[in-house]
Structure formats: C-alpha cells, structure tokens
Amino acid sequence: DGGITQSPKYLFRKEGQNVTLSCEQNLNHDAMYWYRQDPGQGLRLIYYSQIVNDFQKGDIAEGYSVSREKKESFPLTVTSAQKNPTAFYLCASSIVAPSTDTQYFGPGTRLTVL
C-alpha cells in the first residue's frame, strides 16, 4: 500500500526540549511539505522540499528545522526556540509538475507541550 506515515500519533514534550516528528512516504514523490494546524487558523506551511538535499522555508519556519537526506523521508524538528509548539502537525507529499499537483497528506502528529 502506498501512502504517507507519520509517527508518533501523539507526542508530549517538556518545555525546553527539542523533539523530532517523523514523516515517510513510499509514493516516489519528489516534493514533501510540513504544515501546522491550529484551531480556526487552517493549515500554515512550515517548510517544504522539492528535491533531496534541498528545502525552503514556508510562512512560519521560525523555531523549526528539517532535513531531506532521502527522497522518502522529511523529518521535522521542533526546537526549544518555538514559542508555542502545541499543535497538530501534518506532512504531505506530491510530484513536482505544473499540471499534476495533488498533495497527499499523512494522518498527523499531535504535539503537546507540558
């Protein structure tokens, strides 16, 4: 079965700790994305990557970091510099082509800072 997996489903973190969220896809997609979802605010883009070893900041990149060492994997690290990290995090992927641009989403990780 092809798809996107995110782990863990729920994550708890103490203030001041860094935490890494996993995102893996077996769809052979070149592009991958991280979004943050807060109630009433929709989805906001954190980082995206269109090719291995390259990534760009989205609209709310401060306090986050990513890596793209493999095509299948795009982990997101929430650092202690992120002032309000409690949120639902969604990973997505797509092929990179102007005419075929559906983004496929993973099931999400809910991060709670204690």
Place this chain on the structure above:
Amino acid sequence: AQSVTQLDSQVPVFEEAPVELRCNYSSSVSVYLFWYVQYPNQGLQLLLKYLSGSTLVKGINGFEAEFNKSQTSFHLRKPSVHISDTAEYFCAVRKGGATNKLIFGTGTLLAVQP
C-alpha cells in the same frame, strides 16, 4: 499575494438537506483550486480539484464545486448530506508555475444533525 477566504467557520445542516460551503480566492493569475476534507484527528483527503476545462467539477462522496472566475469563487455543494459528512472542509489555491505550494483557507466545519 494569494489568499483564500472561507466565510463560514461552521455550517449546521439537517441530514438529507442540501449544503453549500463558500470559498473565495484572490489572485491576479491563473490558479488551481482544491477542496479537502478532514475527519477528526486525521489528515486531509482530497475531495475534488479544478485545474482547467469544465467549470463544474465532481468529486468523491457526491460533492461538486463550480469555478466562477468572474466572482473568484469555488463553492462546494452537495444536494443531500449524510451524518457521515460531518467534518472540516478546507478550500485551497495553488498558483500556476513551478512551485506546488498551497494556500489554505481557515476551514468550515460542516455539522450534520439528524
């Protein structure tokens, strides 16, 4: 800059009644438009998309949407809703070109009542 407006944060409706979820976008260039659905604590699933061609687009689960360029709208409709349609619905826009970045609206919660 592109933006997406979903005017209604919540739409209550009785089962078997018709529903319309509104979406307006702002863009001076050609756009691609999407509707996604999110069930509680899950990722987003694509309902339908408009890339070009016929302005009436049919999607999954009996939903359809009409692209209206003059009114810059892409409203989502279903003639008869079911309890199982209760979910959050997101409208999104992507600018034509090389990037696959999506801009999301803030979402509309469709609450179907028996």
